[in-house]
Amino acid sequence: MTGPQSDGAPRAATVARRPRVALVSSSYAPHVGGVEEHVRQVAHELQSNGCAVEVWSVDRGTGPVVRDVEGVTVRYLPTPLPSGSIGGVGRFLRALPDAWRRWRRATRDFRPSVIHVHCFGPNGVYALALSRRFRLPLVVTSHGETVADDHAVFQRSAVLRTALRRALRRASAVTAPSSFVLDELRSDFGLVDGEVVPNGVDLSLVGDADRSPFDGRYVLAVGRLGRVKGFDLLVEAMDGIDLDADVRLVVVGDGPEQGVLEALVADRGPAERVEFAGRLAPAAVADAMAGALSVVVPSRMEAFGIVALEAWRSGAPLVMTDRGGAPGFVRDGVDGILVDPLDGAALRAAIVRVVGDERLRAALVAAGRQRVPEFTWARVARAYEDRYEAIADGRRDGPGAMKGAAR
Template identity: 70%
Template sequence: MGGSGSPRRARTAGRRRVALVTSSYAPHVGGVEEHVRQVARELIGQGCAVEVWSVDRGTGPVTRELDGVTVRYLPTPLPSASPGGIARFARAYPGAWRRWADARAEFRPDLVHVHCFGPNGVYALALHRRSRLPLMVTSHGETVADDGAVYDRSALLRAALRRALAAAAAVTAPSAFVVDDLRSRFGLIGGEVVPNGVDLAVAGDARRSPFEGEYLLAVGRLGRTKGFDLLIDAMAGLRSGAGPADPDGIDAAAGGDIRLVIVGDGPEQARLEALVDAHGLGGRVVLAGRLDPTAVADAMAGATAVVVPSRTEAFGIVALEAWRSGAALVMTERGGAPGFVVDGVDGLLVDPLDVDALRSAIRRVVDDRELRARLVDAGRRRVPEFTWRRVAEAYVADYDRILDGDDARDRRAAETA
C-alpha cells in the first residue's frame, strides 16, 4: 500500500474502527442506504467502532448522529471534461479534501469500506493511497443496474473503479452476477459474494395492510431499470370480465379482478401515470407513493403476490422482504436472483422483457392457490438464511483477515528495523 501519512495508532484486537464510505445515506432511502444502516448497527453490536461517511447531497448539517452512529456528509467534487468543469473542480477540491482528511484525523479508522462505488470511492481510494489505510470495496450493482448508466459515460469512474479493485484488500458483492461483471469489465481478480440481508423483526401483518381486496404488489424506486412499465403492460393483458381463451390457452378472465399497487417514488412517476391512462387501467393500477418499512411489510403480507419486474436486478432485497412477509414471489431472472431464488420452489423466475411470459407467471400465481401456498412456505423457510448479522459477520471476517495481516507485516517490519 503506497503513500505516506501519520503513523497508524496501535489497534486493539476485536475493536476495529471502520469507516463505511457510502454513495448515499439517510435521509435518502434506497437499497444501499438500508444496507449501510443495518450493517453499521450490526458492526457496533459485534464490537466495532463505526462511522458512516456519505456523499453530501445537500442534507444540511455536515455531521449528524443517526441511530447512535456518527454520519459525516462529505463533499466529493470531480472534474469534468469542459474547461469550466476543470476550473470549478480546482476551486472546490482543496476544501473537499480537507474535509476528508479531517474525518480521517478525527475518527482514525483502521479501514475504509466503500459501499456503492462512485465519487465516494474516488476519495476513499485517495485516502488509501495517501494514508496507507486498508481499503475494502462492496459493489451494490452500480455498474449493472444504474438508470443513468454512469459507468458507460464516465471514463474517470471506470478508471478509478479499476484502480480501487486492484488496490482493495477485499472486494464483495451481493451476487455472482455482480462479481462476474466486475471481473469481466473492470479487471477484478477474485471477489466474494456476500448476499444482502433483511430485518426479520419487521414481519408484516395482513390485517394492517393499507390496501384492501386482492392485489399484486411491486415496490421500489420508480426508475426505468425497475421495469414497472413492463408490469403495467402485463396488467393490460389481464382483462376483466369473462371472455375467450387467450392464444396461450389461459382464460382471459384470469386475474381480471386483481389490482396492481406500486409503492415508491422516483423520476419515472409521470411516465408510469401516463402509461396507466393509455392502457385504461386507472381503476386497476395504483401508484401509492412511498411507504415506511412497516407499512410495506404489512402491504406485502396482504398481497396475493409480490412482483419484481426489473430489467436488471443486482440482488433484490424485495424478494427477501416478500419471503419474510409471507407473500408469493414473481421475480425477474435478469440479474442476481437466479443465484438465490429457486424457480418453482420459492418463487417464479421470469424474463420481464417478455411481457407475455410475465403475464402468464402472474396468472399462474393468482389462479393456483396451492402453488401460492408452496411458494410462501418455501420462502418463509429460506429467509432466515439472510440476516444482517450474517452480512456483518462476513465483513468482520474480512476486516480481521485484512487487519491481522497488516499488523503482522508491521511487526515483521519493526523486528527487521
C-alpha cells in the same frame, strides 16, 4: 492459557482490538434505497458487536455536515469530480481543495482502521485517495452500480471507470451481493477473485395481512420508481392480463419515473387496475406484502433484490426477474417464479399462474419462509468482520499486502 503473574494475580486474557470502520456510502439517510438500507443495517450490527463505526456519505443536498442518525455518526462530504468541459474542470479545481480537506479531516478525526466503500461512485474515488494517502486498508463492496444505474454513470465517466479499476487492484477484499455482480467486475474491470456477501433482511418486521393498508385483491410491486426497476414493464403487463377484474396492481414507492408511469397508465388504459400508493413505512410495506396475492419484482437488472427477502419474510408469493443476481439465490418454481420481464407475455403468464393457483402460492410461501432466516443482517456484518480481521492479521507490509480480491 493464563498463568500467575509476579504479584500472584491471574494474567488478563488478551482482548482483540475491534476495528474502526468507515463505511463510505454513495448515499444515506434521508435518502432511501437498497444501498442506504444495507449500510444502515450493517452500521448498527457492527456497532452492536463492539466496532467503532462512522458512515461517510456523499453530500446530496444536506451540505457538508456531521449528524447523529439513529445513533450512528454520519458525515456528509462533498465529492466534486472533473467533467469533460472547460467550465466543469474549472469548477472541479475550485471545489477540490475544500472537499479534500474535509475528507482528510474525517480520517484524522475518526482514525479508521479500514475504509469500506459501498456502491462505488464519487465516494469511491475519494476513499481510494484516502487509502493511498494514509496507507489504510480498502474494502470495496459493489451493489451492481456499474450495470444497474438509471443514469449509466460508468458508461459516461472515464474517471469512475479508471478509479474503480485501481480500487479493485488495491483492495484487500472485494465483495458483492451476488456472483452476477462479481462476474461483471471481472469481465469489465479486471477483478480477480472476490467473494459473495448476500444482502439481509430485518426479520422482526413480520407482516400481518389483517393490517394491510390495501383492501381487496392485489398484486404488489415495491421500490424506487426508476427505469431500471422495470415498473413500466409491469404496468404494460397489466394491460389485457387474464385476471379477474377485481385484481389490481399496487405500486409502493416514489422516484423520478412516477410521472412517466402515470402517463403510461393513462395511455394504455388499465387505470382501474393500477394504484400508485407512494412511499410507505417499512412496517406498512411488510403488512402490504402479507396481504398480496403476489409480490412482483420486474427489474431490467437487479444485482440482488432485497424485496425478494422481504416478500419471503412477509409470506408473499414471489415473481422475480431473472435478469441479474436473483437466479443465484431464488430457486425457480420452489421459493419464487423467475421470469424475464422484457418478455411481456411471459411476465403476464407468471403473474396469472401464481394468482390463479392457491396451492402454488402456499408452496412458494412455505419455501420462502424456510429460506429467509439464512439472510440476516447479523450474518452480513459478521461476514464483513471476518474480512476486516483477516486483513488485520495479514497486514505486515501496509494496505494491500493481503490480497484476497484483486491484483
